[in-house]
Amino acid sequence: MSWTIDRRTALGALAMPLVAGAAPAFAATPRNGARPGPFMIGADISWIPEDEAAGARFFADGKQKDPVLLLRDAGFNYIRLRIFVDPSAGYSKREPDKAWAGLAQTVKLGKRIKDAGMGLALSFHYSDTWADPEHQGVPAAWKDHDAPALARAVEAHTRDTLKAMRGGGAPVDMAVIGNEITFGMLWPHGRVRLSTSTGNPVTDANHRNAGAVGGFDTFALFLRSGVAGAKAAEPGILIQLHNHLGRHWPILQEWTDALIARRVEFDVIGLSCYQQRAEGDWAGSFANFVRRYPDKGLLVAEYSSRKRYLNDLVHALPGKHGWGTFIWEPTRHQEAVFDLNGRNAGGGPKPNLISQGLNSAEAPGGLAGAAPAAPPAPKTGPMGKDGDYVANPLLDLYGEMAKAYREER
Numbered sequence: 001m002s003w004t005i006d007r008r009t010a011l012g013a014l015a016m017p018l019v020a021g022a023a024p025a026f027a028a029t030p031r032n033g034a035r036p037g038p039f040m041i042g043a044d045i046s047w048i049p050e051d052e053a054a055g056a057r058f059f060a061d062g063k064q065k066d067p068v069l070l071l072r073d074a075g076f077n078y079i080r081l082r083i084f085v086d087p088s089a090g091y092s093k094r095e096p097d098k099a100w101a102g103l104a105q106t107v108k109l110g111k112r113i114k115d116a117g118m119g120l121a122l123s124f125h126y127s128d129t130w131a132d133p134e135h136q137g138v139p140a141a142w143k144d145h146d147a148p149a150l151a152r153a154v155e156a157h158t159r160d161t162l163k164a165m166r167g168g169g170a171p172v173d174m175a176v177i178g179n180e181i182t183f184g185m186l187w188p189h190g191r192v193r194l195s196t197s198t199g200n201p202v203t204d205a206n207h208r209n210a211g212a213v214g215g216f217d218t219f220a221l222f223l224r225s226g227v228a229g230a231k232a233a234e235p236g237i238l239i240q241l242h243n244h245l246g247r248h249w250p251i252l253q254e255w256t257d258a259l260i261a262r263r264v265e266f267d268v269i270g271l272s273c274y275q276q277r278a279e280g281d282w283a284g285s286f287a288n289f290v291r292r293y294p295d296k297g298l299l300v301a302e303y304s305s306r307k308r309y310l311n312d313l314v315h316a317l318p319g320k321h322g323w324g325t326f327i328w329e330p331t332r333h334q335e336a337v338f339d340l341n342g343r344n345a346g347g348g349p350k351p352n353l354i355s356q357g358l359n360s361a362e363a364p365g366g367l368a369g370a371a372p373a374a375p376p377a378p379k380t381g382p383m384g385k386d387g388d389y390v391a392n393p394l395l396d397l398y399g400e401m402a403k404a405y406r407e408e409r
Contacts, residue, residue, distance in 0.1 A: 336392075
């Protein structure tokens with residue numbers, strides 16, 4: 001696998017606040033598992049265009065500011081965005097003309113990110129709406145496809161999306177081939193069952209009875225197709241695979257071994273880290289991973305609470321095998337770095353241990369055995385959330401981390 005040193009392979013700006021107009025510093029190293037540039041202090045901010053359209057404003061130090069620039073100047077150097085196949089047929093049905101997290105909207109936001117001198121990761125949800133551990137629905141346009149046709153569609157969609165991103169001034173540095181695909185993608189064709197219990201009553205109940213049509217062989221076919229599409233569009237792009245069980249080493253090992261055995265090529269594994277079963281689970285998974293897969297990198301693809309703890313764990317991994325972290329929707333999810341109407345915009349920190357209570361990030365489908373909730377009333381109006389988002393002291397942590405990691409390089 002060749003290495004091309006150009007903006008496509010660059011991993012964003014230095015892990016430090018940038019002044020407006022400053023050129024980012026890029027670095028490249030052989031792909032030996034070590035991070036190929038500065039430590040990634042990242043965030044997924046895909047909700048921002050919806051919120052801005054609804055009237056949201058963002059403030060730091062008493063001044064209104066473009067939220068992309070606000071995060072950059074606070075120490076972030078990398079942004080992840082999600083993209084759906086046809087959100088007007090799923091996620092964005094309420095505002096189909098906007099097609100939130102579709103191609104046009106993603107190009108626009110991506111260009112803002114690249115113009116700010118930041119690295120850009122694109123998370124492909126191969127679905128018209130959320131793809132996660134409990135949902136991996138086939139897009140409406142692909143519903144009659146068999147597995148080979150789905151593989152061709154994945155390759156074409158990935159290739160064409162990345163070409164369009166570059167054409168719109170938003171070249172992508174890292175492609176995430178599927179979102180939280182621990183149990184496969186494009187169900188039921190690419191659904192897999194793993195041999196070990198997750199310790200999550202929701203996941204275990206759902207997957208004990210799950211049918212896996214093609215298992216790992218078909219799942220790997222889809223992943224290889226996504227990688228091929230990404231490389232056809234951007235030969236030097238970094239490839240990430242995303243497993244949601246950062247706390248669960250046995251499943252992470254089984255899953256990674258199965259994909260490597262089936263010739264799925266990737267550079268880095270991204271892990272979701274919202275809760276642990278026991279203290280030390282994340283640290284154990286990270287250490288085991290870099291020992292077993294010395295030619296692969298590791299990053300935290302999603303988290304919310306325990307910000308400094310998680311970043312320090314990843315940064316300290318030997319051989320610079322810890323690439324960085326991406327906080328998920330820090331403007332208004334869980335322990336947000338902004339306040340809204342005098343309170344944390346995301347409601348604040350959630351339980352660290354599953355024994356303390358299962359939060360929605362670990363159990364998107366709800367608790368197993370719980371009485372079904374009454375159907376929500378139909379929502380009207382904009383999909384975004386308006387108001388004045390005011391940076392709170394949690395944002396200061398990122399500047400502190402950026403400075404500390406820069407000095408320790």
